[in-house]
Amino acid sequence: MSKTGKILTGILAFLPLIVFILMIVLFFGLIVAFFSALLPDPSAYVAQSPDAMIGSFVGFFAGIFLLVVLAVFKLIYFLIHILSNQKLSNDEKLLWVIIGIFIGSIGFPVYWYLKIWKDNNV
Numbered sequence: 001m002s003k004t005g006k007i008l009t010g011i012l013a014f015l016p017l018i019v020f021i022l023m024i025v026l027f028f029g030l031i032v033a034f035f036s037a038l039l040p041d042p043s044a045y046v047a048q049s050p051d052a053m054i055g056s057f058v059g060f061f062a063g064i065f066l067l068v069v070l071a072v073f074k075l076i077y078f079l080i081h082i083l084s085n086q087k088l089s090n091d092e093k094l095l096w097v098i099i100g101i102f103i104g105s106i107g108f109p110v111y112w113y114l115k116i117w118k119d120n121n122v
Contacts, residue, residue: 001116001119006116006117006119009077009081009112009116010109010112010113010116010117012070012073012074012077013074013078013108013109013111013112014109015070015074016067016070016071016074016105017105017106017109019063019066019067019070020067020105022063023060023063023064023067026056026059026060026063027060029056030056030057030060033056071104071105074104074108075100075101075104075108078100078104078108078111078112079097079100081116082096082097082100082111083097085115087115087119088115096111096115099111
């Protein structure tokens with residue numbers, strides 16, 4: 001695999017994790033904005049208008065949809081890569097498939113680093 005291919009595969013490996021972290025930050029921002037509108041003195045915090053809050057929720061759910069699509073694509077891509085990797089024994093393939101299915105958010109970036117990025121055959 002070329003260096004560009006390795007970098008693009010690495011981006012695919014880490015992107016859902018990064019999007020997940022951003023979604024958590026956005027979620028807590030939405031909660032703060034929602035509860036700040038309920039304060040007895042709304043002038044203490046500039047609350048968002050209801051239209052802006054609804055738009056934020058739509059953006060939040062669009063991000064969740066993006067996260068799900070990325071995670072499914074990443075799962076399919078890495079499972080195909082693992083199963084077609086001739087350098088892995090059958091036991092290693094089974095181990096990486098199990099890791100990928102159960103803890104793919106962490107397992108696939110580790111697989112990328114150990115088995116794709118460190119592979120010197122370009």
